[in-house]
Amino acid sequence: MAQGRFVVYLRVSTQKQGRSGLGLEAQQRAVTDYLNGGAWSVAAEFTEIESGKSDTNRPQLQRAIQACRVYGARLLIAKFDRLSRDAHFLLGLEKAGIEFVATDNPHANRLTVGIMALVADEERRAISARTKAALAAAKARGVKLGGDRGATLSTEAKAKGVAALKARADSRAADLAPIVADLRASGATSLRSLAAGLNRAGIAPPRGTTWSPMAVSRTLARIDTLSSPSPRHRAA
Incomplete structure (x- = not known):
C-alpha cells in the first residue's frame, strides 16, 4: 500500500x-x-x-x-x-x-542501486575500521586525541566552509526556480502570494517552519544571481 x-x-x-x-x-x-x-x-x-x-x-x-x-x-x-x-x-x-x-x-x-550501495558501504566500513585501528595505535603510543587543543581554522579552511554553504544554497535555489516560475505564471506575483504558494505546496523554507515574504525575497535574489550572466560574459 x-x-x-x-x-x-x-x-x-x-x-x-x-x-x-x-x-x-x-x-x-x-x-x-x-x-x-x-x-x-x-x-x-x-x-x-x-x-x-x-x-x-x-x-x-x-x-x-x-x-x-x-x-x-x-x-x-x-x-x-x-x-x-x-x-x-x-x-x-x-x-x-x-x-x-x-x-x-x-x-x-x-x-540494483541497493546492491551497489552495499558494496560502497562495505568499503566505507573497511576505511572506518582502519582509521579506528590507527587511532587506537596512536593512543597506545601516548598521542593525545580529541579536542581542538588550541587549534584554529585557517583562512583557507574558513573560505572553503563559506563556499560549501553558498553552493548548497545555490543548489536549493536552482531546485526552487521552476516552481517559483510556475507560481508566477499562475498569478502569484507578490512576495506574500509566493510565500503562500510555497507553504501550500508543503515546501520547507531555508529556516523555520513556514515561508515568509523576506525568505522569498532572499531566494528570488539568489535565483536572479544564478540566472544572470557572469561579469566576463557581460563584458564580452
Whole structure:
C-alpha cells in the first residue's frame, strides 16, 4: 500500500507514442493502480518524450529530480526501464538521496542501486575500521586525541566552509526556480502570494517552519544571481 509523497515521472521514446497517448496511458494506469489505497499525495507529475539511451538530454527528468528534493518526495515511475538503463546514473540518484519506486517491480531500487550501495558501504566500513585501528595505535603510543587543543581554522579552511554553504544554497535555489516560475505564471506575483504558494505546496523554507515574504525575497535574489550572466560574459 502506497505511503508518503511522490513525484510521478512518465516517459515515452517517440513523438508518435507521445501523440497517441498509448504508451502514456499504460504508464498512467500502472501508477493509478499502484496508488490505489494508502495515505499518499502526488506533489508533481512530469512527462518526457525522449529515448532512454540518453540521461543528459532529459529536462523533464531533471525537473522531476529537483521536485523530489524540494518536496522531499520519492520518484514514482511505471516501469523500471522508463527511468534509466545506466547503473551509474541510478547510483547517482541513490547518492543524491533520491529514492524511487517502479510500479512493475517496487523493489527494483533495492535489487540494483541497493546492491551497489552495499558494496560502497562495505568499503566505507573497511576505511572506518582502519582509521579506528590507527587511532587506537596512536593512543597506545601516548598521542593525545580529541579536542581542538588550541587549534584554529585557517583562512583557507574558513573560505572553503563559506563556499560549501553558498553552493548548497545555490543548489536549493536552482531546485526552487521552476516552481517559483510556475507560481508566477499562475498569478502569484507578490512576495506574500509566493510565500503562500510555497507553504501550500508543503515546501520547507531555508529556516523555520513556514515561508515568509523576506525568505522569498532572499531566494528570488539568489535565483536572479544564478540566472544572470557572469561579469566576463557581460563584458564580452
